[in-house]
Amino acid sequence: MYWILDLMILTLVIVCAIGAITIKDLLGTAILFGAYSFMMCLLWAIMGAVDVAFTEASVGAGVSTVFFVAAIFRTTRRTRD
Amino acid sequence: MKKVALIVVILCGAILIHATSEFPKWGEINSPASLHVSPYYIKYSVEQTDVPNIVTSVLADYRGFDTMFETTVIFCAGLACFLLLRIFNDKEEETESIFYRHIPSGIIIEFKNHEVDIRDEDFELIDSKFVPYDLIIKTVCRILIPFIQIFALYVVAHGDFSPGGGFQGGVILGASIILLAISFNLKTAIEKISEKTLGVLSAIGVFIYAGIGCLCLILKGHFLDYGKLAKILPIDPVKARAIGMLGVEIGVAITVMAVMIIIYINIASQGKHQEGL
Structure with a gap:
């Protein structure tokens, strides 16, 4: 049963990663990056590394998303490339 | 140039993915980490560190x-x-106007003069890129x-x-x-x-x-x-x-x-x- 969940989450991780580098809207990128971190957090939890999952959830999905949004708020929302 | 970069990235990714095939499987009992590192901590950590x-x-x-x-x-x-x-130094601030919101009515007042300082329960200072209350x-x-x-x-x-x-x-x-x-x-x-x-x-x-x-x-x-x-x-x-x-x-x-x-x-x-x- 584990491998179905694993496969689903890994697919979502890859989709989030590709989406984050292709999207033109930087705010969307920040949110996708948060989603990516959350999926990684789920993966860590499945593998039994609960401490790492906890750190990923609080730092990766939580605070760093806020930092990205704050940085975008003070710069621009669209990329040139 | 972009195509060259893409080829390099794909090559690096292929090498990395190929390298992971050498790794021990997840939860493998005979991997070096499970043979030497983990047993030591599992055996001694409680008696050494309580x-x-x-x-x-x-x-x-x-x-x-x-x-x-x-x-x-x-x-x-x-x-x-x-x-x-x-x-x-906040010299640039002087040209900007400041905004106060009258909370009961929701009216926003703009002050061009920077010296204004309202300390009233009904008024609150808001950002110039303000969001609705x-x-x-x-x-x-x-x-x-x-x-x-x-x-x-x-x-x-x-x-x-x-x-x-x-x-x-x-x-x-x-x-x-x-x-x-x-x-x-x-x-x-x-x-x-x-x-x-x-x-x-x-x-x-x-x-x-x-x-x-x-x-x-x-x-x-x-x-x-x-x-x-x-x-x-x-x-x-x-x-x-x-x-x-x-x-x-x-x-x-x-x-x-x-x-x-x-x-x-x-x-x-x-x-x-x-x-x-």
Whole structure:
């Protein structure tokens, strides 16, 4: 049963990663990056590394998303490339 | 040029994926980590460190020195953010107008004169890129923030038994203040916890960690040898270890909390500390 969940989450991780580098809207990128971190957090939890999952959830999905949004708020929302 | 970059990236990815096939399988009993590293900690960590959680015993005891410098790195990150972004002269501010909102009616008043300072219950200062007054967001955040902070304290205090510890607890504690800054405004958050306090707190955390280490040195032990704390505390060495680790975790949490808030405030307000997200 584990491998179905694993496969689903890994697919979502890859989709989030590709989406984050292709999207033109930087705010969307920040949110996708948060989603990516959350999926990684789920993966860590499945593998039994609960401490790492906890750190990923609080730092990766939580605070760093806020930092990205704050940085975008003070710069621009669209990329040139 | 883009095609060349794409080819290089795909080649590197292929090499990396090929290299992972050499790795031992997940949970493999015969992998080097399961043969030599894990059994040692599983066998000896309780008798050597008296900590119920093996992860904590590795983080705070076997690799205590490492964790101390991780905390120092976070402190340096906060310091670098402060030095790079903080602006002290607010001469540009004089040309900008300031806005006050009359809360009962929702009317917004603009003042061209910078000297205006209204201290009335009915009026509140708002950002120039103001957001609409939202009672729901403010009320929900006001109810939620104390629970987030209590959960953070639980994560810090319970870190040596369950997943969690100084880093995670500190980040959650910092996030609660950041939530306050987002839901109300930056000035409210800075009034609650001033810039000077944050700077002092971020240094105090590292000081607590290094201080406990040096205290063990003074008590004729090794650096961060928590058992030696029993000489000055009226408890047995096993309890002294738990207390020492709790002290270290609290130090880490204080530094991480202060640095997270410093980074957020400096990024969100472009270093002016006037108005933010």
